[in-house]
Amino acid sequence: MKKQMLLLMMVVLLIGSVLAGCGNADETGGAESGDATTINFLHWRGEDTEAFNAIIEKFEEENPNINVEMNALPSDSYIANASATLLSGKGADVFASFPGSQFEALQESGAYVELGDQAFIDRFSENMLGAGQKDGKQLAVPYQLVYNIPVYNKGVFEELGLEPPKDWDGFLEVSQTLKDNGYDPILFAGDVSPSQFINPMVMNNQPSDEAFAQLETGEEKLTNDWFVKTLSQIKELNDKGYFQKDPLGTKKEGAAALFAQEKGAMLALGSYMMATVAEQNPDIEQGLLSPITVSEDEMKYEGIHTSTFMLGVNAKSEHQDEAMKFIEFLTKPEIASEYANATGQLLTVKDVEYDSPELTETAAWLDKKTLFQPRYTLSKEQVSKAIETAIQDVLSGVEPEEAAKKAQEEVDRAIK
Amino acid sequence: MQSNNNVERVGGASVASPYVASTAKKRKKKWNWALFFFVLPGFIIYSVFFAGPTVAALFLSLTDWNGIAPTFNYVGFSNYTNMLTDDPIFVQSLGNNLKFTLGVLIFQTVLSLFFAMLLVKNTKANIFYRAVYFFPTIVASVSVAFVWTFMYDPNIGVINNILSAVGLENLAKSWLGDRNIAIYSLAFVQFWAHTGQMLIIFVAGLHAIPKELYEAAEIEGASKWQTFKSITWPLLAPSATIVVAYTTIQSFKAFDLVIAMTGGGPSYATEILSTFLYHEAFINFRFGYASAAAVIFMIIIAIVTVLQFRLLKSNDVKF
Numbered sequence: 010m011k012k013q014m015l016l017l018m019m020v021v022l023l024i025g026s027v028l029a030g031c032g033n034a035d036e037t038g039g040a041e042s043g044d045a046t047t048i049n050f051l052h053w054r055g056e057d058t059e060a061f062n063a064i065i066e067k068f069e070e071e072n073p074n075i076n077v078e079m080n081a082l083p084s085d086s087y088i089a090n091a092s093a094t095l096l097s098g099k100g101a102d103v104f105a106s107f108p109g110s111q112f113e114a115l116q117e118s119g120a121y122v123e124l125g126d127q128a129f130i131d132r133f134s135e136n137m138l139g140a141g142q143k144d145g146k147q148l149a150v151p152y153q154l155v156y157n158i159p160v161y162n163k164g165v166f167e168e169l170g171l172e173p174p175k176d177w178d179g180f181l182e183v184s185q186t187l188k189d190n191g192y193d194p195i196l197f198a199g200d201v202s203p204s205q206f207i208n209p210m211v212m213n214n215q216p217s218d219e220a221f222a223q224l225e226t227g228e229e230k231l232t233n234d235w236f237v238k239t240l241s242q243i244k245e246l247n248d249k250g251y252f253q254k255d256p257l258g259t260k261k262e263g264a265a266a267l268f269a270q271e272k273g274a275m276l277a278l279g280s281y282m283m284a285t286v287a288e289q290n291p292d293i294e295q296g297l298l299s300p301i302t303v304s305e306d307e308m309k310y311e312g313i314h315t316s317t318f319m320l321g322v323n324a325k326s327e328h329q330d331e332a333m334k335f336i337e338f339l340t341k342p343e344i345a346s347e348y349a350n351a352t353g354q355l356l357t358v359k360d361v362e363y364d365s366p367e368l369t370e371t372a373a374w375l376d377k378k379t380l381f382q383p384r385y386t387l388s389k390e391q392v393s394k395a396i397e398t399a400i401q402d403v404l405s406g407v408e409p410e411e412a413a414k415k416a417q418e419e420v421d422r423a424i425k
Numbered sequence: 426m427q428s429n430n431n432v433e434r435v436g437g438a439s440v441a442s443p444y445v446a447s448t449a450k451k452r453k454k455k456w457n458w459a460l461f462f463f464v465l466p467g468f469i470i471y472s473v474f475f476a477g478p479t480v481a482a483l484f485l486s487l488t489d490w491n492g493i494a495p496t497f498n499y500v501g502f503s504n505y506t507n508m509l510t511d512d513p514i515f516v517q518s519l520g521n522n523l524k525f526t527l528g529v530l531i532f533q534t535v536l537s538l539f540f541a542m543l544l545v546k547n548t549k550a551n552i553f554y555r556a557v558y559f560f561p562t563i564v565a566s567v568s569v570a571f572v573w574t575f576m577y578d579p580n581i582g583v584i585n586n587i588l589s590a591v592g593l594e595n596l597a598k599s600w601l602g603d604r605n606i607a608i609y610s611l612a613f614v615q616f617w618a619h620t621g622q623m624l625i626i627f628v629a630g631l632h633a634i635p636k637e638l639y640e641a642a643e644i645e646g647a648s649k650w651q652t653f654k655s656i657t658w659p660l661l662a663p664s665a666t667i668v669v670a671y672t673t674i675q676s677f678k679a680f681d682l683v684i685a686m687t688g689g690g691p692s693y694a695t696e697i698l699s700t701f702l703y704h705e706a707f708i709n710f711r712f713g714y715a716s717a718a719a720v721i722f723m724i725i726i727a728i729v730t731v732l733q734f735r736l737l738k739s740n741d742v743k744f
Contacts (some may be wrong), residue, residue, distance in 0.1 A: 257601075405604055
């Protein structure tokens, strides 16, 4: 009997110690140690960790009572992992989020504190703040800026006496000249380009910043002329051999490698690829151009931009003032410049000084008339996927009308 | 021994004797509750990590929860009816899964058996080759995916470059971009990565067959085919069943390879059930719908598993 009791006590102790081990560290550690408050900064850019660490060090020197703990999650599972902790009240104090459907999902759940009355808002280019607004409230501030338009090889264009085209006929002529001279005119990455190239292709065919958003309300249809025309133009590029061989089988890395090897003249991705290409081939001179799908006088937009890496403060954070201070610090022009140059990212913050040719080239686009990426105006990812699939269908040989019809059926299912 | 004696007594008597009844009563009293606590950790872990999520998935499949919002609506069985009657992507995913599984199953089973027959003798060379064939199994599947994605690249990939170099450019394909062949390209990588594992099971099965049977067949003058048909195959059937069962479930659950190589594209040509439910949950934020897909997926796996257990039982050979 004694043995049994001993055995029983041992088992109970064992279970107790295991359960105690599973307990929340906060219960013993807590967010505050001594006089210092610790805030948590959550984002998905693991590649920027070093740059952020240097900035955090400076922030902590300037604010000795605040410690910043940084966590970077993988981007593809970011929102799923981040949202659960954010809404539990135990998540990050400052967090980054993507625009579009992910921002929508988080704001619907009340994850953000309004930032509209913060002084640092004035440090941003006003037209770049829209992605973080909802119902007139500034819930997040987009920190990074990318242009989702093709990157082109300036050297090749100069060698052949070409200029970035200003209309559709010009785009076809340039492509033909490149092809005649042995270059793949457009390097298309089957996994990423469908969701990127569609944006500049559609921006002047339906020059409205609500065209895609209206698909979700049923006011627009993918069977409408503007979308079928866009698909027909993509088919024309494919039929004329202006994409490299087997575009759908080429991945982003493969397309970028061909571009860096100067086998192709345009890379149908975006400005975010310029730093990678420059690393692979430091001699390549890069620029940005848009396929203008209409005549020059009909053109409304010159390109597509996406303001992303939207910084927000968790509505359930107990350290909102400290979190605001950290965002304020990140948006100081000298700190933003340090981050931009260390990571190769163009920022939405004004008065940033860029020191690389790629960033300088990209920054020139700030003055151009660009449209916020239409795909990110969609709140339902299924609609975005339907558009992407329509392009893949056309590149697989499906007629544009048929691909558009199939895509609209998918949209109808998503919004019903 | 006590137990056997009791059984004999019970078996030998038409009614239970008072002795047996009192022994049973004593045994009931002897039930040791402390033992219950030994299974408690396992029970808790199973409940929290397996039973709990399964019940939660069943419940969530009846809701429209988006995976983030604190609230949701009860939608009954509409997730199931929509999926089964009005979701061509789900149907396509199921079809792709069958193509993928059948492709892997046939090639993996046949070729791993073939290689096992070649490498059955424990010579140094054979042991070396078995290790070589087994090697891909220990490589992380995401690494396998990245390497094969580069190899399959139509422009810079080694496969098309070799085909072109030897004058077979007609056979060069857009391996992952052509929606008619992309799923089979993935199946080939799955087959490449796991054949070595199945080979080892077959080798073990072949070693378990008594040599005397082969000697008897030789004395009887049986041909190699007759020996295979009448001795090797029937006695290897339990191993084959394990290989078939394992390959089927492994192929049905394939996820990392597909996500890393094609993400389910182009045009859903490589979307399978596991990637379908991932996309619904974590990309489309339809956790309720994804849970319904998970329940259907679970039922399919359960049916396949039950069928295979039955096969396993019927193939149980004694010698």
